[in-house]
Amino acid sequence: MKLSDYNAFPATIPIIVEDEIFLYPFMISPIFLSDDKNINAAAKALDENSLVMVCPAKEGKEGGRDFDSIYPAGVIGSIMRKVSLPDGRIKILFQGLARGKIIQKIGENPLTALVDVITSKPYNEIKLEALLEVLREKVRTLANVSSYFPPDLLKTIEENHEPNRIADLISSSIKLKKSDAYELFTEEDVEQRFMMLIDYITEEIEASKLQREIKTKVHSRIEKINKEYFLKEQLKQIQKELGVDTQREEEIEEYRRKLESKKRYMSEEAYKEIKKQIDRYARMHPESADANVLQNYLEWVLEIPFGKYSKKKLDINAVKKELDKDHYSLEKPKERIVEYFAVKELLELRGLKKSEGKGAILCFAGPPGVGKTSLANSIAKALKRPLVRIALGGLEDVSELRGHRRTYIGAMPGRIVQGIIDAKEMDPVMVLDEIDKVGRSFRGDPTSVLLEILDPEQNTHFRDYYLNFSIDLSNIIFIATANDISTIPAPLRDRMEFIFVSSYTPQEKFEIAKRYLIPQELKKHGLKRSELSISDAALQVIIEKYTREAGVRNLRRRIADIARKAAKELLENPEIKKISVTLKNLDKYLEKPVFEIETADKVPQVGVVNGLAWTAVGGDVLKIEAIKIKGKGMLQLTGSLGEVMKESARIALSVVKVMIDQRKLPIDESVIPKTSKERDEGIKVDPSEVYRRYDLHLHIPEGATPKDGPSAGITMATAISSILSERKVRSDIAMTGELTLTGRVLPIGGLKEKLIAAYKAKIKKVLIPKKNYDRDLDDIPKEVVDALEIIPVTRVEEVLKESLL
Template sequence: MKLPVVALRDMTVLPGMLMHFDVSREKSISAAEYAMNEDRQIFLTCQKDENTEDPEEDDLFRTGTVGTVQQIMKLPDGIIRVLVKGKERAILKKLTALEPCLMGEVELMPCCRDVVEEEQEAMIRTLKDGIREYAQLNRAFGEGAVKSLLTYQTLEGLIMELMIRLPMSNDQRQALLEQDSTCGRFYMLSGFMQTEGEILQLRREIQDRVKERVDQNQKEYVLREQMKVIHEELGDDDASDIRHYEEALDKLKAGQEVKDKIRKEIHRLSAMPNGSQEGTVSRTYIETLLELPWQKLSRENRDIKKAEKILNEDHYGMEKIKERILEYLAVRHFTGEAGGSILCLVGPPGTGKTSIARSVARALDKKYVRVCLGGVHDEAEIRGHRRTYIGAMPGRIVTGLKQAGVGNPLMLLDEVDKVSNDYHGDTFSALLEVLDSEQNSHFRDHYVELPIDLSRVFFIATANTLDTIPRPLLDRMEVIEVGSYTENEKYYIAEDYLLEKQRKKNGLKEGMLSISEAAMRKIIHNYTREAGVRGLERRIGEICRKTARELLEQNRTQVKITAGNLVKYLGKEKIQFDAANEDDQVGIVRGLAWTSVGGDTLEIEVNTMPGEGKIQLTGQLGDVMKESAQAGISYIRSVGSEYGVPEDYFEKHDVHLHIPEGAVPKDGPSAGITMAVAVLSAATNRKIRADLAMTGEITLRGRVLPIGGLKEKLLAAQMAGIHLVLVPEKNRRDVEELSSEITKGMEIVFVSHMDEVLKRSLL
């Protein structure tokens, strides 16, 4: 037959099926109208790809259905609705025309009957049993449809009806349509009903389980609400606490792992009896976790000029530290992340290490937390106690975060050099993870038991000395030295900061107290002896207190402090600096020393007397200093003949080396050349320059080795009125970094061998 062809999208029409569909394509509309005008016969087949707009022969399934067009109804937008009834299975031989509609040669291909009568009855019963089982599982398969299907007595009729009624996909219907044997269709339908039945069974079981779980949750919710009412009636606070914890958890900014942990703890607490000791421990733990700033961050200042202004307002000098902080800000501006290194401010007490950290926090708009590590000897102080112990609490780092309330504060680790170790564990090793920028993003506190991100914390550590800090810990920090202040720096610090601070502290208004420049400089020079300004601040505070009393008792309005009346307020001068010797002497030379409160000068004396070659060292010298003395004497003995010392001199004379202030312990590798010069002077009876000071270590061959603390030593030399200072050649770059204020009025000579030292020293 030659029939018009309609290509259907995702739809298969089966023989015996009455259905309607909408047609919008011109060719399909023309085919339907052509059929309606002729004998109403039309060939319906499905296209392989529903997205194909203009299908050709290769785009269509060969097997389709010849149907009768029952009705055509026009809809808006050029769409028509076609009602057809499928009649016979047919095969499309070829398309004979593509315009104005698809026309094709179609051959009717009824299904082949290949079932004998004995098998037919068995197949009918099998299908009817399958229908009953399927209908029990699929409630949408109506009772009327089941009754209608069960009335069929022929296998072909039952199969055709099942093909129409079962909710199959288009692909399954197409496969059934292409199956040309009754037996094949039977097995396909049986398999479909069995598979669908198993899927429906599993689906019902899943729905039952879901319903059971929902019912259980609903039951628990009702019971909890009842318990809340009961607890409220009894005046029990536990229920309100748990409700408060749950509300706080909902508002908490934290990761899913943290929230799950807290939720689990709250559930455990709700199951504990009232007033139990375990409940108290659990409650403390929950409150700690809820108070920690897991993902809460504060906004920081990114304005580098504003930060520089604040730093200059709060502190005088300290250029290196200010430069490093501004570099941190600049890096933060470009990366958006915290700068990697951890700063360690090292210097004598009172030089402003702690206050600079507070000032940095203000400049960066960060929360400030101070953690004092002086005397901490228990590892648990850093990592926290395990919750199995009674009285367990988090470590100081986590406690600091909790105090700050944000995850990116500035945390000051004060006195990191005074941490001690004992049987409680290695505290320095615990600090390694905290101060390692590569590891601290997942710091684990033993109490919290959850990873805490410390990478956003800006750590600043302070220390008086690096000697007691282990090398691995020191390697994780960027060390910035905060040196001693010059007298000029102390004067400006006192004028700009300390005086105003003490005025306010003692309730004095502006104008009530004035201190002249000469008086302030005298306070610095003759009433304090320190590297920093802590003692200076105390002296100014003492003046303020006595001023307040004087104003009150004598009914005065103003007090002026001058160099002349300073004794009245502070008493006699407390400090007398050793001045340079007025006369050149034999066996006396001035050395330079570093102390924890700044630099100092040491007058080394050597005397020789007839004896048996004994060497006596006095003045509480440490082991290092004793060894330097021995090395210096050995060198002088080896070169003594060049300076006129008899070869048997040291065998017939005893040498006594003494450093005054015998009650003060002295040690350090920087007085070797000083002691060697004093020994040679005493042995040769040659005088040493009175206005000379020196520092440097000596080797057995007379080489001069570099030393540390040069800034403090040169300050001490300047205060003592020294004009000539001998410094190791390898310390030249350290001197070049110092300001001219420190080296003003002094001639600094760099030496690399004892020959140069002796040439400059002996007259």
């Protein structure tokens, strides 16, 4: 197909705008049309059997389909084929025939214009031939340094003699900016066109040479690196074959250096053991199984901070200040802690620390949430020593503390040595948490290891199985914590001095919440003090009705509940600047109350007595109930009672029987069931018949809660006396104390928690054993002592005198 087959030029033909490629007259190229104007232009050309001109879009104006967005020149050609695609686009096969230029704009949709062919100016053939030879030489040079010209294209350029065709072929092969390509495309002077091409190719040759040089250098460098890597790997393999490993030698030398730097701080035994293992490791083949075990051992032992101690000297004033800052109340525990460190400071000042400074190990004992672990944190903070916490709850394996022997796979040092390594000092504060919950199994008894760890006479030479040498633990400040000391084995108890951290009174909880808990929770939840306030009355109700504990852990949780809801409310309602929690809106922030202790009944009852009990979460008031049923003097006990309480009940019944027999407990004849003969004949019945003709049922609610302990004797005796004599028990009185068969009242434990429980339950009068009254009353908070009438008792008769109406 030729240009002469169509109408003569200038001619009015449709214009197709091409955004991507720059077309040349010799090209047959597929073009994809999606724009309506382009599609209409192609349809018009096909309908009218006319030519079409493809114009390139100007740089930055791709997508435009008007005359301002296109260059006013392009390729005139014909549409050989048109295909409709499934996605709505049109594919045409376009054949370029000649260069053309727009003379006059005709229409916008589709774009049509009056177009003429670009003709070349006359030229000097000799000069042009010379330029063409230079151009071909440059093309050959560029072909050697780049991949722009494949051999068949080079052959076409060499054999072709049409100047414009040669220029178009070369232009289409090299990378040109669209503006430069357009300038070259529209140039009518062939000589100038060749000159421009020579300049462009010369620049491209230089750029290609530079790229090639850079690639060569990079490639050489990569080759060098790869060569070095392979040579090094070969050298390593050769060294291994010969039994020489320089990297391993460097590691061994590093181990020796570390050992020598710590030599003067460690015992001779430790130095010899580590040195022996380093020498053994150096002789060992690196691929053997024992090599890894030994290497792990050396890395562990050389991490032990031999010779590193806290630089801060003991100062009891700093300890006292830190304890007062972090803890409200707890006067006795804080005083005992300060005394403990006063002794250590005095020994240190007088140079007796190493020889004489072997004091007892402190153990904080008390219910959960009263601040045992936080006391240890405060001590570590005051002494500026690292704190190491070792949780002993459920620990059964002796190796966890003493370390595993190195014959076992995965062996490692015990927790004590690991704690020292983590602390990076030989004298940290080490908290042995939950020491009362250490277990015993076929793996051994960990308490026996704790005996050695905590005994000041033995812990200077504590032997860890993994280390295989003794280590001095005497500089560590051990602090144990426990909930119930009765479960700690007696030999271990003997090595510790117990500081009892008891329950808090409601007033103490109130102060702790105001001073510590509320500010801390506000900070944790991102709240400012000005954004949330809890009224004093609301806080007191939270303490009394929303928590059941000896400490303040649940109180902290309730405050956190309020803080979370407040944070959500502030975010959902930006107009709210402050949230105030009062008695009126407390139920909005907390769910229904959980009453901690049932308050005392207002009306006295027969067979119902308030008993005081100690539990793991503090004191509690338990109502002991008794009823009598016609029977033969049997005793039935319910309420999940332990063996000790069952024995207390049987003792109490025997004591009451003796009192009835001795007429110390008067029994009205009317309360004794009589036979018809006794009623008819007016026979007088012996008072002892009251316990022979009735079965007694003793119950302690709630039935699902297990109960045990030696402190309910006088309470059960009072309940039995009340039900048998049908005398009411004062409802505002509570009692605690164990009973002997002869009627003596024995002392009990947990008095502070029990009296606090009575105080919370609004009890007015409390009966306690006289020995407890004489020795323990100083430990009871003043507000509790002032609110209760505390009466000491020595015998059961005094108990009945005070309690029965």
